[in-house]
Amino acid sequence: MSKIRVLIIEDSLVVRELLKHIIGLDERFEVVAAVESAEEGLLRLDALAPDVISLDIRLPGMNGLDATLQIMQRRATPIVVVAANVDDDELNIAMNALRAGALSVVEKPVGVTNAAFESMARHLCTQLAIMSQVRVVRQGIDRGLRFGTTELPPPPPRGAGYSVLGLVASTGGPQALTQVLSGLDKDFPLPILLVQHITASFLEGFVSWLSGVTPFTVRIAQGGECPERGVIFVPPADRHLRLTGGTLALSDLPPVNSQRPSGSVLLSSLAEDCGRRGLGVILTGMGSDGAEGMAAMHKAGAYTIAQDEDSCVVYGMPAAAVKLKAVSEVLPLTRISERLRALAGGCGP
Template structure:
């Protein structure tokens, strides 16, 4: 189902979808109200959702759909630097699965690549099981579970964290539990379209206590700061403790790659590395997290009970890369506990 108020854009999206043999157009509607009315009859496998709609906007529509008729939702975002992108990111918090760039026209440069991205995301997300979401309330933090492995032998020096599908709200929850005096720098990989990364960093910066910024080449990472891999660049930590941005080829079709981030942190920090792998489709990060653990670092994977997609964490567990598996609300408090230097004497 396509939800888009612009007739021109609705027809363009319908044209894009109709060309892809993996997809069939179930309905194309002009408002959120019409979408909600049609959902019980059409029962689509996935919804393409505009954010700026007449009447009920896409954010409220996402909330209503996830509460009443849970269906995978892909947000189609236009401008990526204004308030509408914040609304798009908040739609992810409300239950949408991913955000992709809106096409501007068939004759526009890059149209085919954007069209392919839209179709691929719609197809992939149509396979994701979603559950009914209750109205948003502040989550109660569960106490950390007992360790399934020894504590780190040394006080950690750096935290590397990565996510894919379902990642933005998961990252907001984990980082939101860390105070402004968190003693480690945080290096972050989130799989998302390159055009969205600056907006994502700004959105996250407005939600969590720690300052969040896009990573820059040569920066010495500071404690209590979050450095986000920019669009279409690998983020690495050098042995000299500086940030590096790399155009090395994608790993498992991903650039930035969680595996390359974890691998670089394992090399640079060894037993003083903390690694976290959250929700995501595929296996990116699994090999790198295993290498981090083999180098003496301490690694945490999100438990299947809370992961939107238990792909990346499951792969890490299979490879022996997880020191500890925790439900999402327990990860932030555990990281804070591990990062406190006084815990190591």
């Protein structure tokens, strides 16, 4: 079995050697090169033909975002962003790199003597292995723009309005979320509850970034709040989020589908609390999280939407929901916000 070819782009010699050490110890990988600048990585990209790229964010010259854009245009390759959680500027670049087509963001490993080294190294290698299998396309930031040119049929008539929108996303999610949420103007009448699988240390940066690139205020739920229009609530790191009796609740119950927070936990609670007044959307992502929760919503009479295969970065979670017959409609990414506006039209705050 051939090894996974890894290109490391990292300007710090110390960190570059550390990454080579970590990745080189894993028998699944072959480090084909470790370079100090995006420019050098791009120059050697075709010759090296990596299966996956470990990409630093703060680089001399071209930064990680611009490098992501160039890689996705020249020779689309799975990218794992390796970033230090140091300041807002770096986090913002990392989130925009995800929007531009990078697949995952992980913490830059600390020195071998640090207590967290083993877990961080293991997580990095796991992400590199998983993401190396993802098929990405050129110009990832524009992915999906060519899909959905035909007119959508009208949604089925409903006797009751909707009260809440639940969204679930994983790999490729930041890119998909910005497209869906930007298509819902600031007057969208429903509160939004969101589970996006992301490394815990980048959660606050993700929330701040999402507030800046969408028309909504984005908050980390504290528990006890009432959902409100114009606000997206996301669960805190390593906590489940539920809607119970019209208020938000947090839970430390075990992971579901290996995830905490879990999209299935959120959507199942919407099925119980809102019934047919719930809207559920499951976007691109690896695995099956959210599918069982969407099935519960569908059974309760809610309207459920899955992103279609052609516009997904990874058609795992939506496919699992479709397999369970949990989906009212399968739509390309470019048409989801249009459908949500039509469904939510006339709903009260």
